[in-house]
Amino acid sequence: MKFLFGLTLSLVALSACAANDFKKGLDIETNPIVAQKAQESGISFVSNSDQYQLILGGRAIKEGISLSAMSASQNEQQSNLLWEGANGAFELSISSQNLAQRSAQLSSSGVDYNQIAYNPRTGGIGIVTGQIIVTYTDSFNSTLISESFGIQLSQDFPHLRTAFYNINVWQDIFLITNSLNQSGLVSNAEVEVIENFAVPM
Numbered sequence: 001m002k003f004l005f006g007l008t009l010s011l012v013a014l015s016a017c018a019a020n021d022f023k024k025g026l027d028i029e030t031n032p033i034v035a036q037k038a039q040e041s042g043i044s045f046v047s048n049s050d051q052y053q054l055i056l057g058g059r060a061i062k063e064g065i066s067l068s069a070m071s072a073s074q075n076e077q078q079s080n081l082l083w084e085g086a087n088g089a090f091e092l093s094i095s096s097q098n099l100a101q102r103s104a105q106l107s108s109s110g111v112d113y114n115q116i117a118y119n120p121r122t123g124g125i126g127i128v129t130g131q132i133i134v135t136y137t138d139s140f141n142s143t144l145i146s147e148s149f150g151i152q153l154s155q156d157f158p159h160l161r162t163a164f165y166n167i168n169v170w171q172d173i174f175l176i177t178n179s180l181n182q183s184g185l186v187s188n189a190e191v192e193v194i195e196n197f198a199v200p201m
Contacts, residue, residue: 033083034125037094038118043174045117047193052117052126054174057082057097060090060114060127088197090127092116115173117193126195132165132177135187145185149176164192 038053045052063086083094115128131154134145142153142163150171154164167173173191180189 031083031085033094034118035120037082038120045174045177045191047117047126047190050119050121050193050195052119052191052193054128055094055116055118055125057095058092058116058125059095060087060092060116062112063089063091085125087125087127087195090114092125119195122195124195126193128173129192129194130167130173131192132167132173132180132189133192134163134165134180134189136161136163136185137187140186145180148183148185149180151176161187 034055037056037058041054041056043054045054080095080097081093082096083092085092114130117126117128118124119126132151140161140163142156145151145163145165146153149165151165151167154166156163167176177189177191180186
């Protein structure tokens, strides 16, 4: 009995250490700026049973893409930068520029980016992939969804009754997801967020 109790305690301690090491590998620390900008956005949503808040002025850019390649000077970029971090292969940042200014700056320079969201439960930051995950019933019509909402079917898994849709760059993923949920055409639609990336040992 003592052996089982000792083994259980050891496993709990190991899992706690592993979780802390995994968190450290993400190079994300909860920062007041992150929480403030998430609160200011006013956009909350659920993804994979977790509540997220969109981070106002937040962007994720794949590693290797230099922000200095943008048309604005590096000094202007640094003066607008409020926070930096990393998650997986993404460099994360929060800027004081408004959403329209930053989006226009990144788009005009040909930089692909993703929005980011804060998870208050874990303190982590997830990458909004730009996909909508739809679960459906037998009467589901993937073509009708694509045509009605102007989105593209990416993958369909009929045996799981789940489909993935990509939005266009000019579309608001949150408005489309809400519209899908209110349409009665799907069982559920949610914005895909990836918060935890595998970290090589």
